[in-house]
Amino acid sequence: MRILIVEDEVKTAAFLSKGLKENGFAVDIAENGIDGLNLAEQIPYELIILDVMLPGLDGFSILGSLRQQNNQIRVMLLTARDEVDDRVKGLELGADDYLVKPFAFSELLARIRTLLRRGESRDIQKIKIANLEIDAIKHRVFRGDLRIDLSPKEFQLLLLMARRQGEVLSRTVISEQVWDINFDSDTNVVDVAIRRLRNKVDDPFQHKLIHTVRGVGYVFELRK
Numbered sequence: 482m483r484i485l486i487v488e489d490e491v492k493t494a495a496f497l498s499k500g501l502k503e504n505g506f507a508v509d510i511a512e513n514g515i516d517g518l519n520l521a522e523q524i525p526y527e528l529i530i531l532d533v534m535l536p537g538l539d540g541f542s543i544l545g546s547l548r549q550q551n552n553q554i555r556v557m558l559l560t561a562r563d564e565v566d567d568r569v570k571g572l573e574l575g576a577d578d579y580l581v582k583p584f585a586f587s588e589l590l591a592r593i594r595t596l597l598r599r600g601e602s603r604d605i606q607k608i609k610i611a612n613l614e615i616d617a618i619k620h621r622v623f624r625g626d627l628r629i630d631l632s633p634k635e636f637q638l639l640l641l642m643a644r645r646q647g648e649v650l651s652r653t654v655i656s657e658q659v660w661d662i663n664f665d666s667d668t669n670v671v672d673v674a675i676r677r678l679r680n681k682v683d684d685p686f687q688h689k690l691i692h693t694v695r696g697v698g699y700v701f702e703l704r705k
């Protein structure tokens with residue numbers, strides 16, 4: 482797992498690099514925007530930690546340039562200013578996540594791991610958790626030997642949750658991902674769909690996989 486840090490503040494770059502290396506990542510550092518873009522274009526990194534304010538070429542320009550070349554590398558933006566405009570701009574340009582400085586290293590590490598996990602699961606065709614098996618290509622779901630019939634929306638919902646297992650998904654995120662529209666306040670649709678899904682996937686079986694996180698949303702995981 483190789484990560485590129487594009488950061489002109491030498492101390493910050495060294496601190497991040499040390500922490501990431503201690504956690505098993507290979508790390509390259511670019512101290513200005515031009516070097517950063519060059520490295521990102523040449524080496525297939527798993528992730529780029531990209532500072533916004535850089536000499537030469539700023540982080541937004543680098544991100545925009547990469548996405549224009551259809552480079553889908555995961556990008557974590559670092560911004561010194563907690564301004565909504567910056568965050569929105571970064572996400573619109575195709576950043577996968579952002580952190581506002583100053584931040585705790587543990588927070589950065591957790592976010593990186595989530596991003597890397599999410600990326601991996603994009604390609605997984607079969608997901609297994611406990612005795613549940615989802616075949617994303619054939620649209621089939623089994624618990625043990627028992628085939629479970631789901632509607633297309635129920636299947637999409639289950640697949641979303643399983644692909645992001647362990648991550649608490651808000652009703653808004655779920656509705657946007659599964660129904661492709663903004664439900665605004667009508668997230669009741671999500672609750673109803675979850676109830677139906679549980680009825681088929683969880684209720685008849687010993688180990689429950691879909692859990693409610695009160696006031697937040699839902700999480701898919703095996704709890705022992």
Ligand code: CA
Binds near residue numbers: 488489490532533534
């Ligand atoms: Ca900077």
